[in-house]
Amino acid sequence: MVELLQSLRHFLLDPKDYLGYEGSESPEARRLQNWCRDVARVNGQRLQVIKKYGELCRHHELFDPITTLKEDWFHPKIWALMKGEEELKDVLTEHLPGEVYSFPLFKEDFCDLLLDEIFNFYSSGLPARRPNSMNNYGIILSDIGLEPFVEKLQEFLQKLGEELFPGPGSCWDGHHCFIVRYREGEDLGLDMHTDDSDVTFNVCLGLDFAGAGLQFCGAAGAANHRKYSMTYSHKKGHCVVHLGRKRHGADDITSGERLNLILWNHSSEYRQSKDYRMPAYAREEAAPDPVCLSYTHDRDFGVFKDYPKNKQLFRGRGWCPPVNAEYAGFRPEGSKPSL
Template sequence: RPAMREEAAGVYSFELFSPAFCDLLLEEVEHAQRTARDELERPNGMNRYGIVLNQLGLEPVITGLLQEHVLPVQSALFPEEGGAADDNHCFIVRYKAGEDVGLDMHEDDSDVTLNVCLGKEFTDATLSFCGLAADADHRAFAHTYAHRKGRAVIHLGRHRHGADNIATGERVNFILWSVNHRYRASARYREHRLRRE
């Protein structure tokens, strides 16, 4: 298991991608965006700029990454939610002036979320965390995480978070949403997602 740092309760980070791999992936994504812009799907319902990586034929690479590197980490950190991953959604998001500059506080449609900064040069564009969905303090600010190229941050999908506005430059991130259907069929999943206020 890689050297892990607990950024806040339930939020962890570790080195995952080398700078060279980040650059290679960015190059591939930018090539696809130049040559196949009209055929590309938005990454999700919240972000307008980015790409779903399976559209680039990277599904075998993503599955290998999940099984060999991410699943052991998320199983150790979040055994109930992340002990298995039988589905995923992997995408790239981009933040820059004139496009998406940030993203309000939200929960992900994942059981576990992995977020890796690929670069580029930027200022601000941090990631803020509050509490867990269904907890009384789900709106209470808990921590601000500063992205570093190649470093992954991992957390539960129900951990409320938001992308703080970028001031200058461009930030591109690799996001992997893991889904555990057995957990989603459980009473615990419903309990975790229904807010108690």
């Protein structure tokens, strides 16, 4: 153990020396040097923002690394479940066994408090990275000083993950937690996708809105990957939890504004398993359901739908389905139907 920690320390302090690249001008050494420089720059900027926002934040209790989560933030049913005073079946709605569930997580007052903090960050004018390539208006919570809150929340939800999704829901040791925001003139909805997450929690924080159903299709690699399974309707304070590999997407908001907290959980242990490293990829059972099509991922999107405005650049970039998983009668976009 001591040796392992010493090696880790050596690598973190001086990766070039650790890997024997010191003094070398090889492409690998240069790549490593550039990578270290980029990571240091991004991390430096992030720490600056956290420090500055520490002086501007409104709800200090959210940022405190020491104190535990407050009972008063949580819906009484989930709190009681975690204390062993409620039964799972009385707290949880099972939408798709082993794949999608929902439950009340936060009290409405706590959603308002969290949103007050988020809007305060927006109005601070401090820079924030976008949570992923698809959400352009969200915030990564660790980037504004809320990493301790995210860690405590993940720990709080771990038992539930383990019970509902043995494997992907076990032994979480990483997270990516962010706010997504949808309103007129900004992002309206989200294309069909799977998450870089083993298990995803998605909590609606408000505000008032219409539309924005969360559509679920099949799991990546399953014969029904692009077949419709259900629509979840968001409710303030309620959380939907699903396998990251389940294909899902958000309908456009038709009025109002929606902000959700998304918690992606990673389990290194699960990621070393055969199930994760060598997943079976079944042939698709039939042509996709239109609601399950993705303009960012699918090779046949244009066969069934017109590309949305400003999304033409994705044409021809899709990978799904892989060649060996094509359904009978598949044709990629741009090809002529056979007579």
